[in-house]
Amino acid sequence: MSKLQDYTYKNKSIEVRTRTIEDYKIFLEAYNSLAPSQRKYDKGFEDMTFATKDWFEAKVKLWDSLAARDVAYLFGIFRLSDGKMVGYCDLATQYREDYQIGMVGYAVFNPYWENGYAKEAVETMIHIGFNLLGYHRLEAHINLDNEISKKVVLSSGFKFEGIREKYIRENDVWTDHEVYILINPKDSKS
Ligand SMILES: CC(C)(COP(=O)(O)OP(=O)(O)OC[C@H]1O[C@@H](n2cnc3c(N)ncnc32)[C@H](O)[C@@H]1OP(=O)(O)O)[C@@H](O)C(=O)NCCC(=O)NCCS
Numbered sequence: 001m002s003k004l005q006d007y008t009y010k011n012k013s014i015e016v017r018t019r020t021i022e023d024y025k026i027f028l029e030a031y032n033s034l035a036p037s038q039r040k041y042d043k044g045f046e047d048m049t050f051a052t053k054d055w056f057e058a059k060v061k062l063w064d065s066l067a068a069r070d071v072a073y074l075f076g077i078f079r080l081s082d083g084k085m086v087g088y089c090d091l092a093t094q095y096r097e098d099y100q101i102g103m104v105g106y107a108v109f110n111p112y113w114e115n116g117y118a119k120e121a122v123e124t125m126i127h128i129g130f131n132l133l134g135y136h137r138l139e140a141h142i143n144l145d146n147e148i149s150k151k152v153v154l155s156s157g158f159k160f161e162g163i164r165e166k167y168i169r170e171n172d173v174w175t176d177h178e179v180y181i182l183i184n185p186k187d188s189k190s
Contacts, residue, residue, distance in 0.1 A: 007073060007128050011120040016075045016089060016128070018063065023076065023085070024056045030085040030109060038110050041146055070096070073133070077108065077121045086112040089121045091129050091138075100136035102129045106152070122156040130184045137184070141168065141177040153180040 008017035028048060037044030066072045072092040076085045087108035094101040104125050108118045129135045140153045158180035166174035
């Protein structure tokens with residue numbers, strides 16, 4: 001499987017695709033249009049003056065190299081109507097060999113919430129993860145109090161599997177996470 005293939009995938013209102021150096025202006029506009037953090041887990045506005053074109057080019061190279069090594073696939077979420085970047089999402093390989101597990105992550109920027117974009121992005125990652133990257137199982141790891149994120153995965157077909165205790169180190173604390181899973185339908189009978 002070629003890791004630097006084009007993963008662009010369109011849904012109803014958004015497309016999910018890898019970012020290139022040509023996206024620099026769109027990327028900066030997106031971050032500069034953020035409102036301050038609206039709730040827990042929303043990073044909100046941050047000063048992006050450090051984000052020069054050279055910085056962005058290095059980021060794009062890093063993202064490409066992570067994909068080439070099958071470590072992680074980092075995408076922008078772009079709105080089809082005007083090309084704005086409304087968020088980002090990723091698929092990260094957890095294990096290959098006899099497991100074939102990928103993990104999904106996503107964030108929609110706060111000016112664009114509640115338009116169904118996160119749900120559409122997760123649907124596209126399900127397609128990319130199962131049909132292009134060959135994962136058998138997708139997992140989402142969600143903080144116990146992130147109720148909206150749980151709705152995103154549940155309405156995209158994931159089911160609650162359980163709680164992994166002290167699973168991820170966040171802000172210097174090992175935190176519990178709820179795990180939501182989706183099995184590749186191609187594998188459900190074997
Ligand atoms: C969580 C997040 C991605 C949701 O993005 P979004 O584009 O607003 O979500 P959607 O519009 O696709 O809505 C998905 C579901 O959540 C529900 N939802 C969204 N915002 C909600 C709110 N403020 N209150 C209640 N439900 C809400 C929607 O009704 C929908 O549920 P349904 O399909 O059962 O009707 C976004 O709030 C975000 O980026 N938060 C910060 C980062 C984060 O938490 N990332 C996830 C880490 S695991």
